[in-house]
Amino acid sequence: MSLAESWDRYAVGSEPRRSVNARGRTTWLNWTQYADHGPDEGVLGPLAGRRVLELGSGSGGNLAHLVTLGATGRGVDVAPAREAVATERWGRLPGLAFRTAEATAYLTETDETFDVILSIFGAVWFVEPDTLLPLIRSRMAPGGILAFSHLPPGGQRPGFGTAGLRHDHTPDEWTRMLTGHGFRDVRVSLIDPPAGRAVGTMLLRASAA
Template identity: 35%
Template sequence: MTITTDLWHHFGRTRAERDRTVPRAFHWLWSQEGGPGSEILGDLTGKVIGDLGAGAARQAAHLATHQAPARVDAVDASPAQHAMATDLFGHLAPRLRIVRSDAVKHLRTTAGTYDVLYSVFGAVDFTDPRELLPVVAAGLRPGGLLAFSTLAHYLGGAPAESDVVPADIPAKTPDGEATTMRRWVLQEHLWTKVLDESGFTQIDVNVLPPAVEGPRSAATLLVTAVCQA
């Protein structure tokens, strides 16, 4: 069995120590301030929702608490993030289900399950889209919605890639050693192309400017697409 180092071990840990509340708002922007909210997902009443790369499951907890879905599955491969999400929001079961799994592996076992799938700088950013997006389409019911936010350009301002290739970005192992992980930061037309090839229609890509300016600020691509019937 291959053991993969959990490169998300440290992410969100400081916030979790001081903030255990369910967020009152849903944010797509990189800064997690302002901008559109969960209305992008439409009426979620009675629907089955999946958060791909949910991290500590804050966005999923918001939907489970403030909307009326049948269920929200918060899916994340990181053992540390799964444990954090369970500690913070496990009490929201059964409406919120916290799932420890790679997004691709999970979707391969849940064909036709979801009415809505979304990713907020989550699995869509860190999985080869040519591998992920076809199984996202398979995981959705006909006419189901995919929505995701991703970087419109690299932090620091370098332009997005003109081909479907990842970049190595800084990360840390659980013991604090410096390493890298792969992230896909693509131009708008590439997301449209890969979504179309993966079985999506009604593809819409919007560029949202940063709510605040700073050295690590970035514009956000907000993408929605509908699974073909």
């Protein structure tokens, strides 16, 4: 079974995102694996007029939210089912587009540059960092922001990683790899889980030098 087929099977079995969150909002950004938990888009800084790429855009809800704040959004996901769902739900938003592609292939082929690149439990967690990070850096505008989240090392939750190898690294290891590939000002946050849950979320943010 190919990588795309594996992730497509996982995507088809995933529950759709709610139409409204606990605050009554129809769009929102969530860095963690828990609904209505953790920081918001403020991690990325100002978004109006910014070009944003999401690697592993899933059903498109996070990226759509950034577009409603004035960004131009490009979403890439390896699972064809994800593009279909995202386009059906969010395709009406101007400046937003989704594409089925493997992350390294897309970054190699595109000639666009981006002010913000994000990955929420997405490609940065599943693609070899020494292959992916240089490609991300090559497509970032000066001063651009890379932000990504995934489970902390050892944070096991059924369902994540069933379609590919996870790259679980410690904060120090991620910092070393990011700086080694031309990023600076690396910031790591360990977000505690909500009450009653055991596994938190690791969030990293770095700037293009």
